[in-house]
Amino acid sequence: MKLITGNDLKTGAVTWWTGDGWSIHIEDAADAGDEAEAIATREEAARRVNVPYVIEAEAGPDGAPRPAHIKERVRALGPTVRVDLTLKPDDPTAAQKVI
Amino acid sequence: MYAYDQYDQAMVDARVAEFRDQCERRLAGKLSEDQFKPLRLMNGLYLQLHAYMLRVAIPYGTLNGGQMRVLADIAEKYDRGYGHFTTRQNIQYNWIKLEDAADILADLAKVEMHAIQTSGNCIRNISSDHFAGAAADEVADPRPYAELLRQWSSFHPEFSYLPRKFKICVIASENDRAAMRLHDIGIRIVERDGELGAQFYVGGGMGRTPMIAPLIRDFVPLDQLVTYSEACLRVYNRYGRRDNKYKARIKILVHELGAEEYTRQVEEEFAHLLDQGVEPPLAELERIKGYFRDPDMPDAGQEADRSDPDFAVWLDHNTHAHKMPGYVSAIVSLKPVGGIPGDATAAQMRVLADLAERYSFDELRIMHTQNVVLPHVRKADLYALWQALNEAGMGTPNADLMGDIIACPGLDYCSLANARSIPIAQRISQRFAANGKEAALGELKLKISGCINACGHHHAGHIGILGVDRKGTENYQLLLGGSEAEDTSLAKITGPGFDELGIVDAVETAADVYLRERTEGERFLDTYRRIGMAPFKEALYD
Numbered sequence: 001m002k003l004i005t006g007n008d009l010k011t012g013a014v015t016w017w018t019g020d021g022w023s024i025h026i027e028d029a030a031d032a033g034d035e036a037e038a039i040a041t042r043e044e045a046a047r048r049v050n051v052p053y054v055i056e057a058e059a060g061p062d063g064a065p066r067p068a069h070i071k072e073r074v075r076a077l078g079p080t081v082r083v084d085l086t087l088k089p090d091d092p093t094a095a096q097k098v099i
Numbered sequence: 100m101y102a103y104d105q106y107d108q109a110m111v112d113a114r115v116a117e118f119r120d121q122c123e124r125r126l127a128g129k130l131s132e133d134q135f136k137p138l139r140l141m142n143g144l145y146l147q148l149h150a151y152m153l154r155v156a157i158p159y160g161t162l163n164g165g166q167m168r169v170l171a172d173i174a175e176k177y178d179r180g181y182g183h184f185t186t187r188q189n190i191q192y193n194w195i196k197l198e199d200a201a202d203i204l205a206d207l208a209k210v211e212m213h214a215i216q217t218s219g220n221c222i223r224n225i226s227s228d229h230f231a232g233a234a235a236d237e238v239a240d241p242r243p244y245a246e247l248l249r250q251w252s253s254f255h256p257e258f259s260y261l262p263r264k265f266k267i268c269v270i271a272s273e274n275d276r277a278a279m280r281l282h283d284i285g286i287r288i289v290e291r292d293g294e295l296g297a298q299f300y301v302g303g304g305m306g307r308t309p310m311i312a313p314l315i316r317d318f319v320p321l322d323q324l325v326t327y328s329e330a331c332l333r334v335y336n337r338y339g340r341r342d343n344k345y346k347a348r349i350k351i352l353v354h355e356l357g358a359e360e361y362t363r364q365v366e367e368e369f370a371h372l373l374d375q376g377v378e379p380p381l382a383e384l385e386r387i388k389g390y391f392r393d394p395d396m397p398d399a400g401q402e403a404d405r406s407d408p409d410f411a412v413w414l415d416h417n418t419h420a421h422k423m424p425g426y427v428s429a430i431v432s433l434k435p436v437g438g439i440p441g442d443a444t445a446a447q448m449r450v451l452a453d454l455a456e457r458y459s460f461d462e463l464r465i466m467h468t469q470n471v472v473l474p475h476v477r478k479a480d481l482y483a484l485w486q487a488l489n490e491a492g493m494g495t496p497n498a499d500l501m502g503d504i505i506a507c508p509g510l511d512y513c514s515l516a517n518a519r520s521i522p523i524a525q526r527i528s529q530r531f532a533a534n535g536k537e538a539a540l541g542e543l544k545l546k547i548s549g550c551i552n553a554c555g556h557h558h559a560g561h562i563g564i565l566g567v568d569r570k571g572t573e574n575y576q577l578l579l580g581g582s583e584a585e586d587t588s589l590a591k592i593t594g595p596g597f598d599e600l601g602i603v604d605a606v607e608t609a610a611d612v613y614l615r616e617r618t619e620g621e622r623f624l625d626t627y628r629r630i631g632m633a634p635f636k637e638a639l640y641d
Contacts, residue, residue: 010126011196012150047128050146069571071510074519075148079511081439081521085179085194099573099599 001031003065004040005072006052014075015049022049025087026076027064029057073098100163100462101246101390103211110254111208114215118142119201126198141221143214144200148514151195154217155207159227159245159269160188160465162212164452167463169210171448177203182448184433184441186505186556187266188226188465189217193512215253220261222252222332228270228277229466232391233428233474235420238290241271243388244297244324247379250387251325258332262339263347265332266304277467278583280312281305281559283349284331288321295321301331301361302353305553309589310350313358315365321384323369326377330369334361394460394475399425401479413485413496418476425478429459431471431488432495432503436532437525440506441469443493450491458484467556468505470498499542501531501610505556509549509566510573516549518566518573519599523547526603531610540610543623546581559583561624562609563590564602575602579609579635580627591632594640605639612638 004017008024015022017039019030032039036054043052060066067073078086080095088094103111118138125135139145143154155170162170170190174182177199178192185191195203207213216223225245232240248267252258258265268279271288279285285300296318303312319327335349338356353361405411418427431451434440443451451471455463458480459473466472471493476484488494497503504527507513509520524547531537546560550567557563563578574596581590597605610623612635617626627635 007146007150010198012146012194014149044132047131050132070573071148071514071516074510078149079521080519081511081525 001057001059001065002033002036003029003055003057003067004032004036004043004052005029005055005075006040006043006049009048009050012050016076017043017052026067029065031065070098100161101158101242101387107211107250108208111211111213111215114142114213115201115204115208118204122197122201137219139200140218141215142200142204143217144195144197145218146514147193148510148512150193151197151200152512153192153195153200153203153214154185155190155192155212155214156217156224157189157212157465158249159225159231159242160229160467161227161231161242162463162465163461164456164463166210166212167448167452167455169206169212171445171452173203173206174448175445181442181444183439183508184443184465184469184471186467186469186507186554187224188229188467189224190465191508193508218264219259220263220265221259222255222261222265222267225249225252226266226268226277226282226467228272229464229472230276230419230428230474231271231464232393233419233421233426234272234274235422236274237270237272237288237422239271239288239295240391241269241288243384243391244286244288244321245269246387246390247325247384248328251328251379258336261332261336262341263344263349265335265349267328273585275583275585275587278556278559278587280587281309281556281583282312284328285312286324286328289318291318297321297324297327299327299331301365302350302358304348304350305556305558306348307345307551307553308348308350309553309558310354311587311589312350313353315358315362322381323373323378325379326372327365327369329377330365330372333368333372334364338364393423394462396423396426396460396475398423399477399479401425401477403478403481407482409496410482410485413494414481416496416500417498418481419472421475423475426475427478427481429473429476429481429484430466430498431473431493432497433470433493434497434503434528435492435495436502437529439521440504440524443471447491447493450487450493454484454487468503470503497537499544501537501540501543501545502528503544504528505544505546505560507548507555509547509555513549513554515552516566517551517568518549518575520547520549520555520564520566523564523566523575523599523602526600527606530603530607534607536607536610536614539614541622543610544582545606556583557581558589559587560590561622561627562606564606565592567596569596573599575599577602577605577609577639579632580624582624586624593632593636608638609635
C-alpha cells in the first residue's frame, strides 16, 4: 500500500493522510494507491503540511499500516529510547515493534 | 565572559523581529516551504524526524548561570522538559513548534543568546577548549580570539553563501581537547620568542571523507588573525566546489589543490588584503580581552578530603588541573549508566546554573564530548559540589572512560540518520557497568554516529561505531584507532559490520584484546597503534 506522510506546518508533528485530511496516528492512514503522488502534490500546494511524500507500507499484525522502512516506523511512533515521548507512552513494547 | 554591546544586541533583536515576520508569513501560507526553508535554517530551525528542531549557539561553549536557566525555561515552556548538548558545544531542542520559534528567539535574545548561523553554508559557531581560561597548560585564553572571529564572521556578507558549512576552532594549548585538526580551520595560539601568534591548520573534517588538517602557516601575528582567516575563506569561497555537495567542503579543495598550492594562494590573497583594512583595531581585541579577565581567585590552599572512596573515584576521573593553586575544573557527566549521552532535563540545567553561581564564579562550559564543565572550583568545595551533582544524577565518575560515550541523536531523532546511535550507547554503557571492566580499561574514547556525516565523531574514536542501512536493516561498522587529541588520527574499519546486539559484543571483544595485550601504562589507543589491527580482527571474525 502507499501512504502519504509529512510534518504538520504549525507543530512539525508527523502526520498521515487519512483520505480526507491528516492525522498524527498512523492507524488512521489510508492507502492512497495510484493517486498518492497527485494527492501529495495537491496537499503541498495547500501549504498545511511540510513536503508531503509517498512511502511504501503493508498491513501489520494488528491490521494497522506498517511502513516498509525503519525510518518511517520510527517517525510513526516517536523516539524508541523515550517511550514516554512517543504516541504510545503506556505500551512498553512499542519500541520493539518498530524494530 | 563577553557581554553584548549595543550593536550586538541591536543586531540580534532585529533578527528576531525579522524571523517573527517570516514565521507569520509561512504560517499564513504566504511563503512555501521552498521559500521558507533557507530562512528558518539561517535561524537554526531544522525539520527533523518528529518535529522542528532548534539549535542554539553557545559561543565557544561558554555560558553563565542566567543563560543556562533560560535554556532550562525554554526546555520546559516550549519543548518536552529537556535539551540535548551537542558535539559542537551547542544545545538542541527536539520538539519545537513553528508558532513558538520567534518567541523562543526573543527569550534567548534577552540573555544575549541566539540561533544565528547554527545551520546553513556559513561560518558556524566557533568552538574552543572547554578548559579555556582555566587550564594550567595554555599559553593564553583562546576565547578572546574566538570572540573576535565570532564578531567578524557574524553576518559576514561575503561568507553567508559559502560552498558548504564552515567550522572554526581556536585553542591555545599543546594538548588538544577540541578536535582542532578536524575542523575546516583549526587555530592554535602559540608563543614564540615571547610573542603570541597563531598556527593555522586548514582542511580538516570528518563526514564521508575524513581528513586531518595540514599546517599551512606556523605563525600569524595576532594583529593579522582576522586578515589571514579572511584570506583562507576567500580562496575557498572562490574555488570550493559548488557542483557537488559531497565535494564542497574546504578539505576537498585543500586535498585536490595540495596543501602547498592552497597555501600559496592564501598567502597571495593575504598580501593583497593586508592594506585593505580588514583587521579590526587592536583596541577592539583589548576591549574583548577585558571581558575574559580571570575572576579573583585567592589561593584556597585546602586539598579535597578523599576519605569518601566514591568521591575519591570521581575526583580522580572528573577533575582537571587548574592554573591557579587551590582550584580545579570539574567535569559534570551527562552520561549516567544507560542514559542518553548529552541529554539534560530542565531541572538538571537549573541545578547546573545554581552550582555555577555558587561554586564556579558563574561560569559553565559545554564540552564537545557532551558533558559540562564548571571551570573554576575551589578544591575545598568539591565534596559539596559532588554531592549536589550526585543528587541530580550528574555525578557519574566516568570522564574519558568507556561509559563517556559520544553519540549523535541518530535515527531516533535525525532525518539524515541511517541507524540508531543512542540505544547502542546505552547498551554498551550498561554492559561495561555490569562487567566491571570500565575502570580496568582506563582512558577509552568511544564515539558513535548514526550516519556517514559523523556528528558522533566515529572517525576519531579510539573505538568508533558507524551505523549504516543494510537493505532496510540497521547495521554497525566497528572502527579502531582514531583520536581527536594532539595525536590526531583517523580510525580504520575492522571488517564486516554487526547487528545491534552483535556490535555490543564486538566492542567487548576489542576491549578484551586490549586487556590481554597491553603493556604497563598503555592506553587502548597506544596498544592498538603498537600491535595493529590484526589481533583485533582475529578475535572479532575468526
